[in-house]
Amino acid sequence: MHAAAGFVSRRSSADVLSEMSTLIDIRDLTVRIDLPEGPVFPVRNVSLSLEEGETVGLVGESGCGKTLTCLSVIGLLGRRASIESGSVVFQGVEIDPDDPDDKRRRSRGMGIIFQNPMTCLNPVRTLGWQVAEAYQIRTGESRRVAQRRATELLDLVGIPEPKRRAADYPHQVSGGQQQRAMIAMAIAGGPALLIADEPTTALDVTIQAQILDLLARLQREIGMGILFVTHDLGLVAEVADRMAVMYAGRVVELAPADALFAQPRHPYTRGLLTSLPFLDDDIDRLTPIEGTVPPLHAMPPGCAFAPRCSQASPICSTPPDLRASGDGLIACHHGLKTDTVAA
Amino acid sequence: MNLRYVSIKLLRAIFTLWLVVSFVFIVLRITGDPTEQLLPDDVGEEIREYYRILWGLDRPVWEQYLLYFKAAFQGDFGVSFRNSQPALDLIWQRVPKTVELGTATFVTALVFGIPLGVMAAIWRDSWIDRLTMSFAVFGFSMPNFFLGILLILLFAMNLRMLPSSGYGTWEHMVMPVFTLATAFAGAIARFTRSAMLDVLSKDYIRTAEAEGASMSRRVWLHAFPNAAVPVVTIVGFSLGGMIGGAVVTENVFAWPGVGRLLTSSVADRDLAIVQGIVVLVAITMVTANFLVDLAYGWLDPRIRLGSGGQSR
Numbered sequence: 001m002h003a004a005a006g007f008v009s010r011r012s013s014a015d016v017l018s019e020m021s022t023l024i025d026i027r028d029l030t031v032r033i034d035l036p037e038g039p040v041f042p043v044r045n046v047s048l049s050l051e052e053g054e055t056v057g058l059v060g061e062s063g064c065g066k067t068l069t070c071l072s073v074i075g076l077l078g079r080r081a082s083i084e085s086g087s088v089v090f091q092g093v094e095i096d097p098d099d100p101d102d103k104r105r106r107s108r109g110m111g112i113i114f115q116n117p118m119t120c121l122n123p124v125r126t127l128g129w130q131v132a133e134a135y136q137i138r139t140g141e142s143r144r145v146a147q148r149r150a151t152e153l154l155d156l157v158g159i160p161e162p163k164r165r166a167a168d169y170p171h172q173v174s175g176g177q178q179q180r181a182m183i184a185m186a187i188a189g190g191p192a193l194l195i196a197d198e199p200t201t202a203l204d205v206t207i208q209a210q211i212l213d214l215l216a217r218l219q220r221e222i223g224m225g226i227l228f229v230t231h232d233l234g235l236v237a238e239v240a241d242r243m244a245v246m247y248a249g250r251v252v253e254l255a256p257a258d259a260l261f262a263q264p265r266h267p268y269t270r271g272l273l274t275s276l277p278f279l280d281d282d283i284d285r286l287t288p289i290e291g292t293v294p295p296l297h298a299m300p301p302g303c304a305f306a307p308r309c310s311q312a313s314p315i316c317s318t319p320p321d322l323r324a325s326g327d328g329l330i331a332c333h334h335g336l337k338t339d340t341v342a343a
Numbered sequence: 344m345n346l347r348y349v350s351i352k353l354l355r356a357i358f359t360l361w362l363v364v365s366f367v368f369i370v371l372r373i374t375g376d377p378t379e380q381l382l383p384d385d386v387g388e389e390i391r392e393y394y395r396i397l398w399g400l401d402r403p404v405w406e407q408y409l410l411y412f413k414a415a416f417q418g419d420f421g422v423s424f425r426n427s428q429p430a431l432d433l434i435w436q437r438v439p440k441t442v443e444l445g446t447a448t449f450v451t452a453l454v455f456g457i458p459l460g461v462m463a464a465i466w467r468d469s470w471i472d473r474l475t476m477s478f479a480v481f482g483f484s485m486p487n488f489f490l491g492i493l494l495i496l497l498f499a500m501n502l503r504m505l506p507s508s509g510y511g512t513w514e515h516m517v518m519p520v521f522t523l524a525t526a527f528a529g530a531i532a533r534f535t536r537s538a539m540l541d542v543l544s545k546d547y548i549r550t551a552e553a554e555g556a557s558m559s560r561r562v563w564l565h566a567f568p569n570a571a572v573p574v575v576t577i578v579g580f581s582l583g584g585m586i587g588g589a590v591v592t593e594n595v596f597a598w599p600g601v602g603r604l605l606t607s608s609v610a611d612r613d614l615a616i617v618q619g620i621v622v623l624v625a626i627t628m629v630t631a632n633f634l635v636d637l638a639y640g641w642l643d644p645r646i647r648l649g650s651g652g653q654s655r
Contacts, residue, residue, distance in 0.1 A: 076549055107555025119546040124568045124644060133564075134554040169644040185554060 022092070023193055023225040024073060025049040029086035031068050031077070040296040041084065043068050044249040047322070052192065055219065055226040057240030057257065059233055059272070061293060065249040066229045070195045073227070074110050075103060091192065108138045111186030115198040117178035121170040127154065127181045128166025131188055138189025153184040158214055176207035180214065187218060194218075197229045212239055233276055237261055245269045248293055248304035255328025266330045268305045303333070352636050356629040363625040367618060368411060372404045377612035381424050398424060398614075411618070420622070421615030423608075430615040434601060434623060440510060441589060441600035447520045448585060452527035457574070459528070460535025461562060464543060475532055482529025487588045491522040491595035508597035519596045523588050527581050534577040538570035545569070571642050579635035586624055 031043035043065040050056045058066045071077050073088050075097055088095045090109060095102045111134075114120045122130060132150035136143060147166075154162035157180040170178055179199060186194055196215065200208035216239055219226055230236050236243065236257075243260045245253040245268065253266040264270045271289040291308035294300060300307060306316035311334045322329045377400065378391040395401045399410065414421065420430045463475040498518060499507035505514050542548065543566050551565045593602035601620055608616035640647040 074553055076553055078549075104555060107553065110553075112550075112553045114546065114550070116546065120550045122547040122551070122565055122569070124642070125565075133551075133556070137555045137560075169648065171645050172648065182550075185550070188554075 021051050023050050023052045023054070023090070024227070025089040026069065026073065027087050027089065029069065029072060029088065030084040031065070031072055031081055032084035033081045035297070037297055041299075042081075042249050042296055043072070045086070046246070046249075046251050047086075048244050048251060048254070050193070050225045050227055052225055053219070053223045054242065055228055055240050057236035057243045058227060058229045058246060059231065059236055059243065060246035061231055063293065064246040066246050067197055069246070070112065070197050070227065070229055074112050074195055075106050076112075108189065109191050110193045110195060111188075111191040112195040112197065113179065113182045113186045113199045116202045117175060117182045118170065118202075120182055121178055123170055126167050126169055127159075127173070127184075131166075131181065131184045134185040135188035138191070149188070150184070153188055154181065157181070157184045157187075157218070158210075159184070174207075175203055176210065179203060179207075179211055183211075183214065183218070187222065187224070190222060191224060193225045193227065195227045195229070198231070199228075200235065201230070201232070208235065215239065233272055245272070248299065249296075250304065250331060251322065251329075252305065252332065253328060253330045254322065255326070255330075259327040263326065265325050265328065266305075266332050267309045267311055267334070271308075303331070348640070349637075352633055356633050359629050360622075360625050364618070364622055365408070367621045368408055369404065371612075371614050371617060372400075372407065375612060376400070377424055377614055380610075380612040394424075415622070420619040423616050424613045425611060430619040433616060434604065434619045437599065437601045437604050438623075440598065441593070441602060444516070444519055444523070444593070444598060444600060445585065445589060447516055448523040448527060448589075451520055451524040452531055452581075453578070455524070456528035456531030457535050460532040460574075461539055461567065463532065463536040464539035465558075465562060467540060472536075475536070479529035479533045482525040482527075485525065487522055487526065487591045488595050490525060491518065491592055494518045494522060495595070508595075510597075510599050515596075515598075519592050519598055522592050522595070523585060526588060527585055530577060530581050530584075531574065535570065535574050538573040539566060542566045542569045568642065572639055575635055575638045575642065579631050582631045583628055586627065 026046055026048045029043060029046045030041055032039050032041055042063070046065070046069055048056070048058070048069070058069065060066050068077070068081060071081070072083055073090075075095070077083070083097060090106065093105075095106060121127070125133075128147065128150045131153050132143070132146040135141065135149050135153070136146035139146075141149070151162045151166050154166055159165050159177055159180050165173065165177070170181070173181070183199075194215075199215070200211050203211060212235070215226060215228075218224070226239070228236055228239055240257045243253075243255055243257050244251050245260075245266065247268045253260065253264070253269045255265070260269065261273070264273050268289070271287075274287045275289060276286070289308055294304055294307065300317070301319070302317035303309070303312075303320050306312040309316070313334070315333045318333075320331045320333050322331045325332075376395075377398070378394050382391060382394065392401070399407055402410075411421070418431070420434075422428060423430055423433055459475045459478070463472040466472055495507045495518065498505040505517055506512075509515050539562075543562075545566075548561055548565055551561045556565065589600065590602035590605055592598065593600045594606055597603070601623070604616065605620045607613075608620070
């Protein structure tokens with residue numbers, strides 16, 4: 001896509017040389033929310049990168065900090081949450097959250113889709129208006145060009161009769177079509193990164209598959225990187241190149257998708273996988289993970305998963321760092337033992 | 344906007360109108376004899392009886408009622424008991440002056456109320472929010488007559504900047520408009536603020552922010568059209584309060600409009616005039632509500648097009 005290509009060329013040559021293909025680099029990110037009881041840190045020391053054209057699956061339970069991680073990448077934390085420390089480097093240049101130029105750079109270079117398309121689309125504006133606006137803001141094109149482009153985009157995301165649908169309001173089309181329109185808005189103007197925050201959770205299973213196919217096709221055609229956030233491991237298995245598993249605000253395992261599914265190394269990831277129903281599995285019962293996620297204001301000082309972990313030992317009271325293990329990284333003191341147990 | 348929707352609204356409007364007119368008609372007939380008010384105390388009973396027959400007050404109330412409606416449908420709202428001129432003409436002469444005052448008030452209130460409410464919502468809990476909300480509370484807790492008198496004291500008596508009463512130049516309008524618009528603008532600002540606060544927290548505003556829409560774009564193109572429905576509602580409702588306020592304000596500032604005619608006619612028991620004005624006010628209110636209903640459909644495609652599935 002032309003706009004994406006234009007983006008690359010705008011960077012200085014030094015950046016291009018040093019970070020040729022890294023699209024987004026989240027470095028040691030900590031997010032703070034001030035509650036009446038005191039500050040909590042729902043995202044802690046998260047480091048995660050995404051190459052151009054790559055799909056990274058970010059998985060974890062509700063409340064593990066995956067959505068806040070996305071929102072801090074695109075700069076939508078709002079007024080209650082803030083970045084406590086760490087940084088986000090986009091296309092080789094660190095983002096300053098307060099710099100209006102960086103704000104523009106971010107909104108041009110990134111698109112985001114959310115869980116519930118019905119509430120994310122403006123009810124009093126037509127689909128065409130909303131897609132055209134996104135295109136117009138990102139590219140600075142005229143309204144007329146944007147309107148024509150909006151119809152093409154609606155067509156691109158697989159909305160039938162795009163010309164007529166462009167005049168429809170969100171409430172007139174189905175949830176699946178709404179999500180397609182959201183995707184059209186997010187990719188209007190050709191951003192280099194698409195953040196998909198639980199994009200299929202609110203949709204029927206058949207529609208889920210269609211949306212996944214659409215995202216995969218768009219990625220092939222446009223070549224954007226996708227940060228795919230979900231709590232559904234089975235879903236992300238189909239699309240992700242690499243996987244990051246988050247637990248209680250930290251990344252606990254980072255590995256190529258194949259490796260992670262073949263041989264999960266972190267006890268939490270293993271717990272997640274055994275709690276999943278796979279059709280080809282020969283088991284009668286799913287094994288839930290015992291216990292619950294510790295509350296934000298009472299995080300244990302060491303490994304947050306230790307209270308629920310069958311392998312926990314005294315060493316788990318010190319926080320584990322992300323270390324290399326097999327093809328990936330895990331944050332667990334018992335990483336090496338994992339190999340023998342899993343094998 | 345389908346025909347059924349419009350006709351239901353229309354029928355309801357007519358019913359409301361009938362209810363109001365009937366109520367006022369009956370209340371006016373059972374609360375006293377106009378000849379007591381209008382004729383000198385020393386006139387004889389034959390003369391009173393003569394006027395009762397002239398004005399039709401000798402007939403039973405239900406008969407007067409039917410006759411009134413019959414005439415009203417032919418555009419005849421009776422004659423003034425005071426000078427025998429047709430009531431409709433007398434009222435109609437006053438209407439432009441009240442409309443002038445009302446329009447100026449309406450525009451002033453919108454021009455101040457909406458931006459203030461929007462700003463208060465954007466910068467919630469800031470000084471501008473607190474100032475706007477203090478102004479709003481002041482505005483609609485201050486009785487019109489009191490605010491009017493305070494203004495006269497300050498600007499007419501002490502500063503001698505503005506005429507204290509009367510009609511003619513723009514200077515005559517300043518104080519009456521300010522008096523009336525304060526309460527109206529306060530109510531609009533409050534409702535605009537709460538509607539905007541609600542809308543600004545919606546997911547689609549976050550979507551707009553993600554795509555890089557500027558603050559003014561998000562506020563005026565994304566949020567405000569959604570907040571407009573509750574704002575229009577309160578504007579419609581406030582119209583009733585404004586008409587009431589206009590009666591008081593016209594009297595305070597000796598503004599020669601319908602409001603003053605109403606108070607003097609009530610005092611004199613000039614039934615035809617009072618009834619005519621009540622019908623006029625009721626028609627205004629009913630029309631305003633009808634327009635508000637139409638505006639909903641215009642503002643919100645979910646109302647206009649109905650909900651549910653692919654409609655085409």
